Amino acid sequence: xxxxxxxxxxxxxxxxxxxxxxxxxxxxxxxxxxxxxxxxxxxxxxxxxxxxxxxxxxxxxxxxxxxxxxxxxxxxxxxxxxxxxxxxxxxxxxxxxxxxxxxxxxxxxxxxxxxxxxxxxxxxxxxxxxxxxxxxxxxxxxxxxxxxxxxxxxxxxxxxxxxxxxxxxxxxxxxxxxxxxxxxxxxxxxxxxxxxxxxxxxxxxxx
Numbered sequence: 001x002x003x004x005x006x007x008x009x010x011x012x013x014x015x016x017x018x019x020x021x022x023x024x025x026x027x028x029x030x031x032x033x034x035x036x037x038x039x040x041x042x043x044x045x046x047x048x049x050x051x052x053x054x055x056x057x058x059x060x061x062x063x064x065x066x067x068x069x070x071x072x073x074x075x076x077x078x079x080x081x082x083x084x085x086x087x088x089x090x091x092x093x094x095x096x097x098x099x100x101x102x103x104x105x106x107x108x109x110x111x112x113x114x115x116x117x118x119x120x121x122x123x124x125x126x127x128x129x130x131x132x133x134x135x136x137x138x139x140x141x142x143x144x145x146x147x148x149x150x151x152x153x154x155x156x157x158x159x160x161x162x163x164x165x166x167x168x169x170x171x172x173x174x175x176x177x178x179x180x181x182x183x184x185x186x187x188x189x190x191x192x193x194x195x196x197x198x199x200x201x202x203x204x205x206x207x
Contacts, residue, residue, distance in 0.1 A: 010028065033083050102149065
């Protein structure tokens with residue numbers, strides 16, 4: 001439970017510009033878990049990062065009482081299972097499976113496709129933008145009539161999708177192409193009825 005965190009060692013190795021790293025910060029914040037943040041330079045990886053994540057050698061890495069956990073979605077699930085207050089994954093097995101499905105869809109399809117926009121020539125960029133819009137339409141259908149993807153409260157898919165939405169907005173600024181109107185919609189949905197503290201955290205990430 002969250003109240004245990006004061007006596008535990010919780011450390012996050014991450015990077016301010018990484019949506020995969022930043023999303024991890026939302027979960028412990030929601031649960032009231034204190035943690036130490038260690039900024040990593042991915043162009044000059046620390047010996048600690050290489051030691052804690054020898055397989056992928058990437059951020060983020062969560063260290064809980066000396067034990068490292070890597071991979072963003074795995075870390076989010078670990079946090080949810082370790083500190084039970086304010087759960088971010090549904091209790092129902094089917095809804096839980098669907099949350100995992102859509103979170104993986106965001107990471108492996110929407111994000112990967114959208115990032116191809118950067119560095120492309122105009123003709124190739126137009127095709128990538130169209131592909132990204134098509135993928136976003138699947139996600140948009142899941143939030144119709146809901147405050148959040150999980151229903152009434154901020155959850156697993158919201159945490160994953162909102163940070164990708166921030167990243168997409170920054171990508172639009174870089175390449176000058178409007179990828180989809182869903183970005184603003186996601187942000188508004190994520191902020192709706194959320195605590196002021198959480199909203200401040202979300203909006204400060206990339207500002």
